[in-house]
Amino acid sequence: MVKVPVSDKEGSSVMENGGYSDYQLVRHFRSVLEEVTKGDRGNYDELVGYLHPKKNLNPDEVAILVTTLRALSGAVCCIDPNHHESLLFAVSRMSLWNYGTEVMDALLELIISLAASNGKYIDWCLEMLVKHFVPPFYLIDSLNNENGIDRKNKVLSRVHAALKEIADLVPLAPLRLCPIVVQNMPNVFSKEREIVIYFENMFKLEGGAIGEIVGATILPALVDRLLELDVEIGWDGILQEDSRGIFDMELEDIIKLADEDDNCHNMPQSELLNRKNLQGNQVVEKLDSLIVLALLHLESCQSSGRLTEVFDVLLPSFQKTVLNAYKSKFTQFVMFYACALDPEGCGVKFAMVLADMFASDLNPPITRMSAVAYLASYLSRAKFLSAALVTTIIQSLVDLCYAYCKFRDSDLNPRAHQVFYSGCQAIMYIMCFRMKSLMDVPRLKLQLLNMPMEAIWKHKLSPLKVCLPTVVVEFLRQAKAAKLFMASESFVFDDMLESDLSKAFGGMDRLDMFFPFDPCLLKKSESYIRPHFVRWSKVRTTYDEDDDDIGEVSDSGSEVSDDDFVDTNTRDMIDDDLMVTVEDLDFNPDLNKMSITPKNSLKYGRMPARIRPSTSPESL
Amino acid sequence: MEWLKVSKANLTVYIHPSKSNQVSKAVLRELSSLLFTFSEIVGGVVLAYDVNSLDTCAKILPGVHPYLGVKLKANLLLFCPKPNTLLEGKVVKLTQESIHVVVLGFSAAIITEKDIREEFVCKTKKGQEVYASRSNKRHVIKVGTMIRFLVKSFDEEILHICGSLIPDHTGSIYWLDKNLEVVSHADRSEKKKRIEPERIMLEQGAVDGELSNLDIVQKRTNAKRQKHWEES
Known part of the structure; x- marks a missing residue:
C-alpha cells in the first residue's frame, strides 16, 4: 500500500x-x-x-x-x-x-x-x-x-x-x-x-420504495417486451377458407384424452395439439415464464393493496400497444388476470374502457374493431363478471348499432360499415356464451327482450349475412331456443348466412376472426388463468335441455356464480372447447421454419376434421 | 426568497395535428414536460404552472406536419438558485467528508468537507455522526436538520447543487434564528422565548429564506401590539 x-x-x-x-x-x-x-x-x-x-x-x-x-x-x-x-x-x-x-x-x-x-x-x-x-x-x-x-x-x-x-x-x-x-x-x-x-x-423495483415513480415507465416497457416476444411467435398467415360448417366438424372431433397427464385431461384435442406444437419453442417458453412473473407480481400488488394503481398504469399501455398489435395472443392475459383479481374495480373498468373506445368516433376504425373484439372476448370468457354488467354492456352495444343503422338506408357493404358489423358480431358472440345465464334472470331477460336487436338483424345492412357464420349460427340457434325474438311471428333468419362477406369486413387483419381471450396456450400461465376462465364446454346453452335442471341461477342476477358455467355431464371429461385462436396458429417449434408470410390455407381444405385446425370462431 | 419566484409567461405551444381534437389536454401535456427540468427560456426549473388564458385562435404552421401554434399566458413557479445566494434544505446524510442535503424535496445538494467552516467538527454522538460548532455547543447539524447554506454552483442538467457552510450566517436554521433572537431580545421572559421561535420559523418558512434582525423585531412588535388590542 x-x-x-x-x-x-x-x-x-x-x-x-x-x-x-x-x-x-x-x-x-x-x-x-x-x-x-x-x-x-x-x-x-x-x-x-x-x-x-x-x-x-x-x-x-x-x-x-x-x-x-x-x-x-x-x-x-x-x-x-x-x-x-x-x-x-x-x-x-x-x-x-x-x-x-x-x-x-x-x-x-x-x-x-x-x-x-x-x-x-x-x-x-x-x-x-x-x-x-x-x-x-x-x-x-x-x-x-x-x-x-x-x-x-x-x-x-x-x-x-x-x-x-x-x-x-x-x-x-x-x-x-x-x-x-x-x-x-x-x-x-x-x-x-x-x-x-x-x-x-x-x-x-416496481414493487419497492421507488416503484411509484419508476412504475409508470417500467410497467409499459415490460408489457411492450412481452408483446415483442408475443409477435415473435407469429400467427401463421391469414385464413382464407370458408368457415361454414366448421363448428359442427369441431363437435365431431372430440375425443377423450384419457392417456394424457392430469393437466390435459379436460383439454380439447385441438388445443392440446397446438400446445404440443409450442413445446420446445424457446420464445414461447420465455414468454410463458415472463407472463407468470407478471401474474405473480399482480398477485403481490393485490395483497399489498396497490393493484388499482398498477392497473391504472397498465391500462393506457394496453390501449396504446397491445390493443393495436396485430392479433396479440398472450400478452393480454396479464390484463385479464388483473381484472380477475379485482373484478369489481379493475374488471369493470376494463370493460367500460373498451366499450368507450368502441363508442368513440375519435378512434380509427381498426382500433374500434379491435376494442370491441377484446370486449366481446373478455365478457364471454371472464368468469368473474356479473350478469348485470354484461347486460349493461350488451345494451350499450345494441344501442350503438341500432343508432348506426337507424338512419342508413344503404345495402350491405362490409368494408364501409366494418365498425358496425364488428359491433354486431360482438353482441352475438357475447350472447352465445351468456344468453342462458342472462335469460335465467327475469329482470335481465326482460331487459334483453326489450333491446331493439331484431331491428338490427333485419336491417338492410344485413349483419347476419356479413358476420362470421359460426357465430351467427350458434347465436341464432340459442336465440331460437330462448325465444329471444318474440316480436316476430315466425323465425325469419334462416338461410341468411353468406360467410364470404365476413372476410371483407374483417379486412386484411381478419379482425372478424379475432377473439383475443381464447384459451391461453401457454402451459404455466394457463394454470393461473384457468380458475377465472370460461371454456365453451362449460357454457350452458339455451337449447341444451339436459342442463335446465342443473344449477338454476339465482333470481338476484347480480352475480354469475361459477355454477353458471359448470356442467356436470360428461362434457367435463371431453372438453370440446372449439379452439379459435388455435385454428390459424401454425406454431412450429423450429424458429427457422416460422414464417410471417400468409400461407395458402387451402391446403387444409380437404383435411379430415380430426386433424384439421378449426376456423373461427375457434372460441366457440 | 429569490430562489423561488413566480413568473408570468406568454407562451406559444406547438401542438401536433393529431392532438387537434383535444387541444387543452395537449397544451397541459406540453407544459408538464417542462416540470423539473431547467429551462433556459424562463431561466429556472419549472415547479408548477397555472394557465391563465388560452387563446382560442391557433396559428397553423405551414409544412408537412401542420402544427398548431396556441398562444397562452401562464404563471410559472420557478426554482432558480444563483451562486452566492442562500438556500435552505434538509440534511439527509452526514459523513465526515460531506453533508448531503435535499432542497424542496427534489434537488440534491452536497457540502463537502472543505466547504464547511472550521468552526464545525464532525463527532459521533449516540452512534450518529453530527457536525457540532466549537463555539456554540447548541449549534448542531445532524440528519433531519434544516440548514441554510450558500450556493457555490448549480448543475442545470441534473439539478445538483454544490453548497458551502463557510459564511457565518449559514448553518442550522433553528439555531441561527434562535441565536438572533437571543442577541436582540435578551430581556424577554422564558415563556415568551419558548413560544416565539416557533412563530418565527413559520413566518420565515412562508415569507423569506433570510430574515434580518430588523424584520424579526418588527414582527414581534406587531405581534405585541395585536395582543394589546385583543386584551383591551
Missing part, C-alpha cells in the same frame, strides 16, 4: 487499517487523486492496480480492496472524469457477483458516494447498478443450486437497497433510472434465464 504521511493532529485519532485511521487514508487518497492533475501519476496508478479484478483473492487482498474502496468513497469529491478515467474504468469492471459481502458493501458505498457527490456520475452509477441485475454469463447456470440462490439474494438485495439510498440522496435519480432500466433490458433473443432474472428485478 502506498505510504501514508501522518501529521500530529491526525495521529491522535483512532488507528485502524494497519496503523492508519480511515480519515488519514481518505486524506491521502485525496492527495493522490489531486496529484494526477499536476502530472504525478505514480501513486495513482498503484491505486488503480488494486482495483483491477483478480481471481481467488486471499484475505489480505480482500482487506486491501475493501480499504481502498472505503477510502475512495471518502475522496469522491476529488475524482474528476477527465483525469481519473482509468480509475472509473477499473471500478466499472468490478462485479458484485464475484466478491464476498465485505467487498460488495464497500463497492456499493463507493457507488452511492459517487452518485451523490456530483451530478455527472449519477447516470454512470445507476447504469452500473442496473448491470448487476443479471449475473455474469458464467454464473447464470449456478443460480439453480443453493449457493447460487444465496449469492443472488445477497447481490440483488444490496443493489436494490443502493438504488433506494441513491434515490433518498438524489430525489430525481429515479427519473434518470427509468430510461437506463428500459435500455438495458435484454432483447427477445436473450437467454430465458437472463431475461427472467432481469424481469424479476424490474418487478422488484
